[in-house]
Amino acid sequence: MGRPDKAQRAAIARRRSDAIDLRLAGVDWLTIARKLAADPAVNSDRVPYPQGYGIERYRKGQEPPEDQALIHAACRDVRKALDDRRTELNDDVDEMRALEADRLDRLFFVAYKKAVRDQDLAAIDRTLRIMERRARLLGLDMPTKTEVAGPDGGPVHVANTTADELAALIDLTDQADS
Structure with a gap:
């Protein structure tokens, strides 16, 4: 398989966009994968999706991919599309x-x-x-250094406290506030 031409790249971008839209709508991975499958035998609409999952196998007349392979492809598409959108947002920023x-x-x-x-x-x-x-x-300013110190600039003492001790301290604080 060679590098996709312009039309194929556009169809792949459309497929990725559809995958994100379906996922955002709460559709499960297998349903997304079947909806966007190239082979009408597994496509939930019973039509070949352009540049759909398993397109090479479909073109060669081979069996369609297993459900796990379709799910993997849908996950990969969503991840790639989100990465592309993140890159676009970073470029815009x-x-x-x-x-x-x-x-x-x-x-x-x-x-x-x-x-x-x-x-x-x-x-x-x-x-x-x-x-x-x-x-x-x-971002030209130097970051502000913050240092936490105990009494007289000494170390901060940290002790382990049980849940019961913590609850007792909270109760004491609540009683003092009343």
């Missing part, structure tokens, strides 16, 4: 991030000119806000 960075650059230029030229405190504040927003958008 990256594109939007770049667009927002360009917008911030334009706004920064205007505010910066006014801040430097006029020594306008409001423009300086605006310039700083734009810089802060750009740093958050692009």
Whole structure:
């Protein structure tokens, strides 16, 4: 089997989309697999699904795949389609991030000119806000280090507590709140 042509790739993309739609609708894996099978003998609609599961076997006149093989193919399709959608979303987010960075650059230029030229405190504040927003958008700020310490900066003591001890502590807290 060679590389699928454009029409075959479109049919495979359609099959994957149909598989996701069926799965989102709560349809079980075997029903999805049979609905999207190439061989009308196992296809629940009794028609060959274009580029359906088991298409090569169907074209060669061989027996259709077993249910487990059909289920495996449906699962693989849904996983691949979800991965593709995730990649598309990540690409969209990256594109939007770049667009927002360009917008911030334009706004920064205007505010910066006014801040430097006029020594306008409001423009300086605006310039700083734009810089802060750009740093958050692009992840330029260093992460904040958080450290938990016990009394006088010493270690935090952790003790094992039984469920009964924990329940007693909760009861004491509830009584104190009353």
